[in-house]
Each structure stands twice: as C-alpha cells, then as structure tokens.
Amino acid sequence: MPHKQMSMERARPTTTTIRPFMLAIAGDSAAGKTTLAGGLVEALGADRSTSICTDDYHRYDRAERKEKPFTALHPDCNYISIMEQHLQLIATGQPILKPVYNHEAGTLDRPQLVEPMEFVIVEGLLPLHTKLMRSCFDVTVYLDPPEDIRTGWKLSRDTGARGYTKEQVLAELERREPESEEFIRAQRAAADIVVQFAPIPGRDDPPDTPLSATVLLRPTVPHPPMVRIVEDTNAIHLKMMRDDDERPVDALHVHGYAPEPESGKIEQRLWEHIGLDQEMPTSLGMLGPDKRSAPLAVTQLILLSHLLSAQS
Amino acid sequence: MPHKQMSMERARPTTTTIRPFMLAIAGDSAAGKTTLAGGLVEALGADRSTSICTDDYHRYDRAERKEKPFTALHPDCNYISIMEQHLQLIATGQPILKPVYNHEAGTLDRPQLVEPMEFVIVEGLLPLHTKLMRSCFDVTVYLDPPEDIRTGWKLSRDTGARGYTKEQVLAELERREPESEEFIRAQRAAADIVVQFAPIPGRDDPPDTPLSATVLLRPTVPHPPMVRIVEDTNAIHLKMMRDDDERPVDALHVHGYAPEPESGKIEQRLWEHIGLDQEMPTSLGMLGPDKRSAPLAVTQLILLSHLLSAQS
Incomplete structure (x- = not known):
C-alpha cells in the first residue's frame, strides 16, 4: 500500500487533474x-x-x-x-x-x-x-419525505443500529423541528431535483407495495427527455405544475403499485437513453438484499443519466 | 464559545483576509x-x-x-x-x-x-x-544540534514524558538514521537560518553553562544589521565564512559562558532594532521556569526581528 500511494503521489503533478x-x-x-x-x-x-x-x-x-x-x-x-x-x-x-x-x-x-x-x-x-x-x-437533489414517513424510518434505524429508545427518538425529533425548518427544509428551494417517496393517498395497496415517488424536475438543469420516456405507460406519468414558489416544474409520478413489466419498460428506456453498452446495474432500486423498489430505481436512473451524460 | 465563533465566521467575508x-x-x-x-x-x-x-x-x-x-x-x-x-x-x-x-x-x-x-x-x-x-x-529555520547533544535531549524527553526505556530510544534513533539523513538533514540546505546549540570545544566551563549558539544567517533573506549590533562586544561575534556548499554565509557565534551584562547588551540592541515601544518579553531565552539561555534569547530575538519588521 505505501508504495502504491507513493507512486500515485509522485505521479500526480504530471497527470491530468480529475474534475469530478x-x-x-x-x-x-x-x-x-x-x-x-x-x-x-x-x-x-x-x-x-x-x-x-x-x-x-x-x-x-x-x-x-x-x-x-x-x-x-x-x-x-x-x-x-x-x-x-x-x-x-x-x-x-x-x-x-x-x-x-x-x-x-x-x-x-x-x-x-x-x-x-x-x-x-x-x-x-x-x-x-x-x-x-x-x-x-x-x-x-433534495429528499423530501412526508414527516410521518421519515419518523417511521428514523425510529426503525435509531432504535435499532444506534441503540436509542422510541421516546428518545421522538423527543429528539421534536427538539430538532425548529432547526429542521430553518436550515434543512430551507435547502429544498435550492435543489434541481426534489424527490418524495410516499404512499398514494386514498389507495388501499397491500402492505408490501413499494412507496410511490414524486420526482420534481426543475428546469434549472437539463433533464433526460422524460416526455418521450413516459410515452404509452401507466406506471409513470409526467405533469407540468407550479412548485411551492410558483415556478413551473415537471412532476414525475412513479407508482409503487405498477406491475414490474410496466415500470421495467421505463427503466429500460432511461437506461437506453444513458447509452452504455452494458446491462443495467442490478444495484438500482435495492432497498435491502431482497427488496426492490421500482420508483427508487427510476429515481436513481434519472440521477445516473445526469452523472453519465456529463461524460460524453 | 459557539456564539463567538459564529460571529467570527459570519464576519469573515466582509473583513480583510489576514495573510500571516x-x-x-x-x-x-x-x-x-x-x-x-x-x-x-x-x-x-x-x-x-x-x-x-x-x-x-x-x-x-x-x-x-x-x-x-x-x-x-x-x-x-x-x-x-x-x-x-x-x-x-x-x-x-x-x-x-x-x-x-x-x-x-x-x-x-x-x-x-x-x-x-x-x-x-x-x-x-x-x-x-x-x-x-x-x-x-x-x-x-533549520535546527542543527550535534548528534550527541540531540541524543541526550531525546533520551531525557522520551524516557520521561513518553515512557520509553533508554534502549528503546537508542534503537529507534539507529533505525531512523538513514531517513534522518535522507529527509530531515536534507532540509538544512533550504533554510535561511541554521541554528546549532553546542558547547564550545576545548573549554572547561562549569556544568550549568548554557550551550553556545552558532547562527548561520544565509543571504537568502535580509537579516537584522548584525555588523552594527555586535560592535564592541566579546559575548558574540560575527564571521563571514563559506557554508558546506561553498556559499558565503554570516556565522554568528553567541557564547554561552558570556557574563550577563555582555549578552544583555546584544539582546537590548536587537530589541531596540525591532523598535517596539515596550519592554523585552521575559519569555525569551527561557529553557524552563528558572533556567535561561542568552544564546537562545539572541536567536529568538533575531527571529522576532524577522517576524515583527515585516509588520512595518
């Protein structure tokens, strides 16, 4: 290891600097x-x-x-x-x-x-x-879950791996609320993409149904050609709307209850748009070793498209 | 504390940047x-x-x-x-x-x-x-004590505060020697000032006599006007010589055995050259709570002169 690091360090001045x-x-x-x-x-x-x-x-x-x-x-x-x-x-x-x-x-x-x-x-x-x-x-990107969903996630993580009691976690969330509002949620306005994972109100899906995603694509950066990508599908639809601050924005809705062939078609179109000559990575959409969410996969594919099309 | 740091941080963009x-x-x-x-x-x-x-x-x-x-x-x-x-x-x-x-x-x-x-x-x-x-x-500055003096200092520090045995310290010094030569002592050539604290060979001073200092003042930066500062003194003398690499250099010898009034005169002249309207700091020359070295004080005054005359 030290010798590898040494040679990298010495080589740096002569190689092109990476601009990530x-x-x-x-x-x-x-x-x-x-x-x-x-x-x-x-x-x-x-x-x-x-x-x-x-x-x-x-x-x-x-x-x-x-x-x-x-x-x-x-x-x-x-x-x-x-x-x-x-x-x-x-x-x-x-x-x-x-x-x-x-x-x-x-x-x-x-x-x-x-x-x-x-x-x-x-x-x-x-x-x-x-x-x-x-x-x-x-x-x-700003991740914007409804507060009740986030509370559930925080409880399940912090009472598990981090060893707190349920009461401690809830008290901490309450203590943090004014600062969440002032500093954390204030960042939502600065994001090119705002993602919300949530159940669709009024539906009675089985408990294992993945959460749906609403992905706001602000016209502050170029996005993948979503109008074409969502053509002829039911699993996903795109709607122009006004954001909280009245700016126009594209809202992409990816339904968690959509059957796999439907959401899979969208994932494939996004993957083809990225244009790499290889299979779609299997890590996309994974919530755990055997739990997959198509809305998460679609969100990640949109981000991958940003990352990878900068390369060409 | 946090509030002080906060106000400093917020003020920074509008204040002039310090160039230390x-x-x-x-x-x-x-x-x-x-x-x-x-x-x-x-x-x-x-x-x-x-x-x-x-x-x-x-x-x-x-x-x-x-x-x-x-x-x-x-x-x-x-x-x-x-x-x-x-x-x-x-x-x-x-x-x-x-x-x-x-x-x-x-x-x-x-x-x-x-x-x-x-x-x-x-x-x-x-x-x-x-x-x-x-x-x-x-x-x-490069500090260049003779190796036997440095070994004594290292033994007294590392077998005390750092808790090693004498044998461990000596073994470590031996293990480090090739890297001392290749990387540490190699820096001597890059210093504007090279300082050596050492006894003067051939003298039989009492054991409490401070070590003398040889301060090489290389003409790579302007130094205090030493020719004038050492006039009419015995405690200190200045000699032009050739350095190891044959470059001309001023060698200032500050004798550890000089009586206080003699070295004190030089310290005062250096302090006046610095030109602050205040007393000379009492921390100069201190080797411990009640041990003072005039050669150390003179060396620190030369460095202070560099630091403080940049201010005017």
Whole structure:
C-alpha cells in the first residue's frame, strides 16, 4: 500500500487533474440519503465514485452537543467554512483530509484521506446550506419525505443500529423541528431535483407495495427527455405544475403499485437513453438484499443519466 | 464559545483576509523546535500567533507504523500533499481543519480548527520537504544540534514524558538514521537560518553553562544589521565564512559562558532594532521556569526581528 500511494503521489503533478462530477443529496435525518447514494455508488463502481457525508463536519461530539443550545442540524454545530473549503478542493480535483464523525459512538475520530474520483456524491444534512457550497455541484437533489414517513424510518434505524429508545427518538425529533425548518427544509428551494417517496393517498395497496415517488424536475438543469420516456405507460406519468414558489416544474409520478413489466419498460428506456453498452446495474432500486423498489430505481436512473451524460 | 465563533465566521467575508507571516522551524526529533517556537509564540502573544506542528500529518498511528518498512520521518509516513495544501491555505489566510497526532498515546485524534493569525510558526520534521511547502514561508529555520547533544535531549524527553526505556530510544534513533539523513538533514540546505546549540570545544566551563549558539544567517533573506549590533562586544561575534556548499554565509557565534551584562547588551540592541515601544518579553531565552539561555534569547530575538519588521 505505501508504495502504491507513493507512486500515485509522485505521479500526480504530471497527470491530468480529475474534475469530478459533483452530485449533492440533501435532506433531513433518515430521509433516505444513504439508500439513494449507496445504489448510485454501487452502480458506478467504487473505483470511479466516492461518497462524502457532510455530517462528518460536526464541530462537537455527542457529549459536547448536550451542553449546546442547538442540535446537530444547526450550522453553528458544523464546520461550515471547512465544508465549503473541502467541497471546493474536491470539485477542483484536489484530495482532502476529511474529518470523521462516528455515528455509532457519537465521537469525532481520526480523519480520512479522500481522493477526488470521476463522480463524487455528497450527502448530508447541510450540503446546500451556503451559496459557495451550492456552486460546487453539477446537480443537486433534495429528499423530501412526508414527516410521518421519515419518523417511521428514523425510529426503525435509531432504535435499532444506534441503540436509542422510541421516546428518545421522538423527543429528539421534536427538539430538532425548529432547526429542521430553518436550515434543512430551507435547502429544498435550492435543489434541481426534489424527490418524495410516499404512499398514494386514498389507495388501499397491500402492505408490501413499494412507496410511490414524486420526482420534481426543475428546469434549472437539463433533464433526460422524460416526455418521450413516459410515452404509452401507466406506471409513470409526467405533469407540468407550479412548485411551492410558483415556478413551473415537471412532476414525475412513479407508482409503487405498477406491475414490474410496466415500470421495467421505463427503466429500460432511461437506461437506453444513458447509452452504455452494458446491462443495467442490478444495484438500482435495492432497498435491502431482497427488496426492490421500482420508483427508487427510476429515481436513481434519472440521477445516473445526469452523472453519465456529463461524460460524453 | 459557539456564539463567538459564529460571529467570527459570519464576519469573515466582509473583513480583510489576514495573510500571516509564516516562519518554519525544521529539525529532527528532539532538536529543540518546541522550545524555540514556544518562546516566540509566548513573546508574540497567543492572540496574534499560532504554532502548527507538521508531525500532526502522520498517515499512520504508532501501532500501524510498526507494520511499515519506514519510520515516522519518511514522507510516505505523512500526508505530504495535505501538508502542502494546508500550508497554502493558512498562508493565504484561510482556516484549516488540522489533523492531530497524539504524541503521548501514539494515536490520531479528532482534528482541530486552526484559524490564520498574524504570525504562524510551523515546526516539525518535514516542513521544508517540498518546494511547494518551502514557498509558503517568509523565513525558514533549520535546527542543527550535534548528534550527541540531540541524543541526550531525546533520551531525557522520551524516557520521561513518553515512557520509553533508554534502549528503546537508542534503537529507534539507529533505525531512523538513514531517513534522518535522507529527509530531515536534507532540509538544512533550504533554510535561511541554521541554528546549532553546542558547547564550545576545548573549554572547561562549569556544568550549568548554557550551550553556545552558532547562527548561520544565509543571504537568502535580509537579516537584522548584525555588523552594527555586535560592535564592541566579546559575548558574540560575527564571521563571514563559506557554508558546506561553498556559499558565503554570516556565522554568528553567541557564547554561552558570556557574563550577563555582555549578552544583555546584544539582546537590548536587537530589541531596540525591532523598535517596539515596550519592554523585552521575559519569555525569551527561557529553557524552563528558572533556567535561561542568552544564546537562545539572541536567536529568538533575531527571529522576532524577522517576524515583527515585516509588520512595518
């Protein structure tokens, strides 16, 4: 290993600097950021892509935060100017020594070297908080689950892997709510793509039905040709609408209850649009070892299309 | 604290960026870097100056290093390109999130925010290793004690605070010797000032006599007007000579055995040359709570003159 690193380091000045494609995935705690990002990194390959979590830039560990008048969501609880600096460095092809927040222990651990790769996926609570940070990205995504869905996800994660009680998680969510509103949900307006996974109201689908997705495609960046891609399908439809702020936006609805051949057709069309001469990656849409969501796969394919068409 | 940091952070874009004066102090383990730097930071004040140790950029902790074919002195054992990056950031007035190597435990701990100050003193094993690093400094110093003196210092420190046995320290010095030669002592040639603390051969001074200093002042930067400053004194003399590489250099000899009034006169002249309307800082020359070395004080005054005359 050291000799490999040495030779890479010495070779760097003479090789072309990589300018990575930078994708941001912002959203509140347990909004599904890691699931969305994980499938993309797996599809792209760990040799071409890396993901960075901005929660690693916490200024205080869990014990220190107990003494503070704010939660981990607050910009003052994070090294915002270092986050800006590191995003700029990575975006211009330079390595960073990234801090590491250990979510299990709640401690700040030894930092990690992150070398820029072809694709850098930056996910976390605050990646779109400042203009300088936003300017580092090629495409930005905000994950916007309904609060009751997110509460369920957070309960199932934090009472499991992270060892909290249900009451602790609910109390923490309540404590965080003003900062969620002020800092996290405020980022929704800055995203090129807003994704909401939710059941369709009024339907009585069986309990295993995957959540449907509403994907808002803002005309701030070019998107795949969705009008053509959704032609002659029932599983998915596209509707022009006005966003909260009255700006026109394309709303793509991907139904979780659609039969596999229907959603599969859309996935294939998106994959063909990307135009790689290989099979569609099997990691797309996976929610677990044997649980697949077509709405998640379609969302990931739209993002892959952004990532990969920048290459051509 | 958080509120103070918050207001500093928000104010930054509208205030003038500080471009710190950057001083490097390079030298082998136990060469006296911290003693020299410590007196300077104390004299300048912690509100205007900060010191950074480049040994914090170790890539491996003590346990991991045991498995490696090199010692902590080797560039491959350090994040050299991150060191370069951080020195450039600090030199251009930007904060860094500096890694932290815990010398006592031998572990890599949570990183620390370092804000640029008026004066930044960078000390360590390898601050002059690459051209990019050297280009970040206004003045560079190499500490060059004779190896027997350094061995004594290292034994007294590492068998004390760091808890090694004498045999372990001597074995480690031997293991490090080829890398000392190749990487550490190689930096001597890049320094503007080379300082050697050593007894004067052939003299039979009492055991408490401070070591004398030989300060090589290379004509790579302007120095205080030493010809005038050493006039009519016996404690100190200046001699033009050829350095190892045949370049002309001024060699300043400061005698450890000189009586206080003699060395005091030189210190005062250097202090007047610096031209601050205040008393000379009492931290200069201190080797411990009640041990003072006039040669150390003179060396620190020469460095202070570099630091402070850049201000006018």
